[in-house]
Amino acid sequence: MLEGFNTSAATFAADVDQAFWIHIVISIGLFLSVVAPMFYFAWKYRADKVKKEEIGTLTHHTGLEITWTVIPVILLMVFFYYGYSSMKVLRTMPAESESIVVKVEGSKWKWEYEYPANASGHVHKIGGAFQKPKLDENGKVLEKGTMGISALYVPVNTNVILEMTAPLNDVIHSFYIPAFRMKEDVVPGRTTKQWFNASEVGEYDIECAEYCGTDHSYMYSRLVVLPQEEYNAWFNSTDNTPKGNYAKSGDALVQRHGCTQCHAIETDKVLVGPSLKTRFTKEQVLDVINNGQDQLGYAMGAMPGGLVTGADAEEIAAYVAGGMKGEKPASFAACSSCHGEDGKGMGGMSPNLVGYDATLMSHVFKNGKVGMIGRMPAYPNMSEEEISAIAEYLENVK
């Protein structure tokens, strides 16, 4: 899911939004001032209400003509003022001595970035192509595409100037960061510039906004805004990607910890581990009902096996695997004493059977898990913050 104007993270984004809203409001006002009287008069002077001899001859009306000239001129000046003043900020480059100048090259179909040499003379050349989704022979998505390693790293609250071009034998692209409201063509053999000052640490989409051929729609990259120290540490190293917790979004964490080597997240496919798009399959629940479980270290301790059997167990397993939607089987009473009526684990006393909440994730990361599907390694060093970000991300995917 790409982000759009719902996020705003550059110093000038608010100016652009303001110009946009002023234009919209005035345009709606102008539209109504023309169209509403038009309908009204069309109705009032409809053919059967007006006799021919009543139609007068009006040559002009000075007052009216002045009014409908002066008011639109004033409104146009308002348009111009807000449009010009916000554009001026976007188009006036800050001094290069107070900015980081990054060379950007857009080519079919990737974005690449080249930084100035760091203290040890190393030049970071990073970027690359978006990793396309994997499809099966019927075109069904098996694995959603990702931004891969393509990223432009910048520090927060710092001016960044982009000097952009495309190879001579390429085509025109357009470097667009919706969250920053900035967009500029990238032209073969020519250098165009834009600048920004990111006001919030985070990850933002970069898109190509000029139709440039077959894979135009995959020409993505991402902008990662880092705290100053983390940026410096990376910039002065020879690493391609910053170390540490550079991106706090659950999505990035899941990529970085290699969860996706074992888990599909956007599809139901079982790789080494279960798909994290769904909480359980019926077989997994049945397995726990039959054999019990004691490894996650919940306050309640062990879950005994064989609490229910036969058709009841089948029915409960189907209900739990279906996300506990629809009519609750009466036999679920055997489970609700520990997992709660809603199956959500009674405030962290036992596992949430419906979703991946932070309590469940922290038990799983601490203990790992060996189940009917296989072995999940433990991640004992995961921080609280990371756990909740991952939990939140998994809940959103679900």
Ligand SMILES: [Cu+2]
């Ligand atoms: Cu392009």
